[in-house]
Structure formats: structure tokens, C-alpha cells
Amino acid sequence: MAMSFEWPLQPNVDTRQKQLAAWCSLVLSFCRLHKQSSMTVMEAQESPLFNNVKLQRKLPVESIQIVLEELRKKGNLEWLDKSKSSFLIMWRRPEEWGKLIYQWVSRSGQNNSVFTLYELTNGEDTEDEEFHGLDEATLLRALQALQQEHKAEIITVSDGRGVKFF
Amino acid sequence: MHRRGVGAGAIAKKKLAEMSKQLDMFKTNLEEFASKHKQEIRKNPEFRVQFQDMCATIGVDPLASGKGFWSEMLGVGDFYYELGVQIIEVCLALKHRNGGLITLEELHQQVLKGRGKFAQDVSQDDLIRAIKKLKALGTGFGIIPVGGTYLIQSVPAELNMDHTVVLQLAEKNGYVTVSEIKASLKWETERARQVLEHLLKEGLAWLDLQAPGEAHYWLPALFTDLYSQEITAEEAREALP
Numbered sequence: 001m002a003m004s005f006e007w008p009l010q011p012n013v014d015t016r017q018k019q020l021a022a023w024c025s026l027v028l029s030f031c032r033l034h035k036q037s038s039m040t041v042m043e044a045q046e047s048p049l050f051n052n053v054k055l056q057r058k059l060p061v062e063s064i065q066i067v068l069e070e071l072r073k074k075g076n077l078e079w080l081d082k083s084k085s086s087f088l089i090m091w092r093r094p095e096e097w098g099k100l101i102y103q104w105v106s107r108s109g110q111n112n113s114v115f116t117l118y119e120l121t122n123g124e125d126t127e128d129e130e131f132h133g134l135d136e137a138t139l140l141r142a143l144q145a146l147q148q149e150h151k152a153e154i155i156t157v158s159d160g161r162g163v164k165f166f
Numbered sequence: 167m168h169r170r171g172v173g174a175g176a177i178a179k180k181k182l183a184e185m186s187k188q189l190d191m192f193k194t195n196l197e198e199f200a201s202k203h204k205q206e207i208r209k210n211p212e213f214r215v216q217f218q219d220m221c222a223t224i225g226v227d228p229l230a231s232g233k234g235f236w237s238e239m240l241g242v243g244d245f246y247y248e249l250g251v252q253i254i255e256v257c258l259a260l261k262h263r264n265g266g267l268i269t270l271e272e273l274h275q276q277v278l279k280g281r282g283k284f285a286q287d288v289s290q291d292d293l294i295r296a297i298k299k300l301k302a303l304g305t306g307f308g309i310i311p312v313g314g315t316y317l318i319q320s321v322p323a324e325l326n327m328d329h330t331v332v333l334q335l336a337e338k339n340g341y342v343t344v345s346e347i348k349a350s351l352k353w354e355t356e357r358a359r360q361v362l363e364h365l366l367k368e369g370l371a372w373l374d375l376q377a378p379g380e381a382h383y384w385l386p387a388l389f390t391d392l393y394s395q396e397i398t399a400e401e402a403r404e405a406l407p
Contacts, residue, residue: 010372
């Protein structure tokens, strides 16, 4: 049924840019909605994200890889292994999460406080914050971004990891 | 000696004088009419159509120039000028999505949306007139008849008769194929292919190689109701490297 592809994506360069932008937006919305922070490429291929059964259209794996690479360039995706079979997907970039977290810390006057990672994302105090419920992998990267800016330091606490804010 | 006075020349002169007087009277009446109904013109789309038709009958174009009697007395020029600006804004905002081609219906919807609840009503006839003015100003606007309506072209893509007739064919389903073109228009394969290639090149068509049977060429400009999730111009701009 499917013809052989000469072009994985739209042949017109400008149209391809629009297409890529639309796919990137869709991937991030999808993952945000389904609270999916990581995926394998195989999963992605079969998920309703890239395989629309109703429309009978699938994005070929070569195109999927181009979309994923685009997301990586924008800072929304990180490969979790060398063979690029699974990835972390962050609908907000780590720097953006870092900023939100730091704003909350400052606003609540908690600079120089120490938190466990769990407290930050699952504590009562952060229930109303956007980063409440954030997955650990993304949280770590957000804190690493803050660490780069000397606004935080990731430390070891009694049963895991924590962070001190400056 | 020849008798002068009554002859073809004199009759023509007399007729001319009469007509001139009539035209003057007509113009004065029209001016009076216009000043009485200035408000009406701004508020009522139907009234505007009738007024324009009336002007056309006597060979007057109320939109002919920015200065002068018509625009000053009536603000007709202002109305269409402002509308022209709104039309350009809508086309620019949606260009990323449809390549600079939009149906008159969608343009109408978007213009009304932009004008808000308390703004004056605007008809499709108003839009066409405003666009004709924009066209005359050399802004790259074009009007393409398709099906029972019009496609408005806001980006000066080069579209000849072949291209527009294929656009008209695509209006039914939002897409068109080589087979359909050959069957409906009785063209050779090569001619059909060239037109489709051109539409792809102009960014007006998207290629679908997974469609059953043969490649489908989709025209986003014709999609209006088929979007379930939109990417806004803002998001598109942010997403581009």
C-alpha cells in the first residue's frame, strides 16, 4: 500500500520546516498529556503519536529519527543510550524547569535551604507548583542546569539525593 | 449662403449641454444622499453594496483616491482601507499554515473574529472590494474563483490558468491526484505532474505518499474545518531553528 519513499519528509524545504515544527509541537504536547517522560523508538513507532490508525498514516522511522533529532537540538530530548534506542523527553527544557523551581525557592524565602528530590516534586509545599510530580530524570537535569549557574548544588542526603539552593 | 444653426453639430452640442446639466444635478443629489447616509454606509453592509452599485452605474469609484470628495465626505475610503489592513494581518498570521492561500469564508471568519463583538459588520462583498483595492496597489494580492467561492492569494506565488484550475479541482476533497486531473481535465500525465510540482514548490501543496493508490497532494488552504489541533503562528515561529 505504501509507496517507496524518496523523501522521508516534505520535499519543499520551507514546507518541511513547518512540518518539523508541527511534529515537534505534537510530540511535546502528547508526552505532556500522557505524562510520558521517556520512550523507546520502537514504542514511539507504534504509539498513536506516530501511528494514526484512524487516518491510516504512519510516520516512517527515518522521519521519526529526524523529528527526534530536531527535538534534541532544541533541548527537549536526550538520548538515554549510545545506540539511540531510548530517550528522555522533556516538554519543558531543563533550564526552564530550573528557572521555575528557583523562582519558587526564592519566592518562599527558602534560599540556603536543603531539600530532598522527593520533597521538591512530591511534597505538600509544592502541590500548587507546575513542577509538582515532575519525573526524577528531568528534575535532575533541571537542578544540574541551576548548578551550572551556581544557584544550586546537588548533594547526597541520608537516603538518596538532595539539593541545596543558594 | 449656407444656413447654419440647425444641423447635426448643433443638436449634438445641445444634447451635450443637457446631459452635462443632468449629470451635475445627479452628482449634487448623490452628494446630498451621501452626506445623509454616511453613518449607514459605515454600519450596513447591504447598504454599502447598493451604494457601490449605484456609483458604478454613473461611473464613479468612491475608492478611487485617498483624498477627494468621496473619502472625505463619506469615509468610504477609510472603511475599506482599514479593512484592507485587517485582511493583510489575517493573511500574514495564517501564511505559515496555508502558504498564502485562504478561502474567502475563512478570511471572513477570521476578520470578524479580529474585529470583536462591537465592531461594525463586514460582508464578503466588502472583503472582495478591499482586496481588489489591495490588488490594485500592487501588494501581491490575487482573487481566484473556485467552486462557488474564491481563494484569496496573499503571497505573490506565480499561478497561471493551469494552476488555478487544479486548485478548483482540489476544492472538493482538499486534495488532488494525477489521476483525478487526467480524468477531469483530460490532460496528459506530464502536464498534471508539472502543475503539482509547482504547487509543491510554492508551498501551497503537501505531498502524501501514504495515500491509497497514488500520491495525494493536499492543499492546507482548503482545510478550514478539518483541523482538530492547530499550531499557532507564534508556536511555529518559536519552533523554527
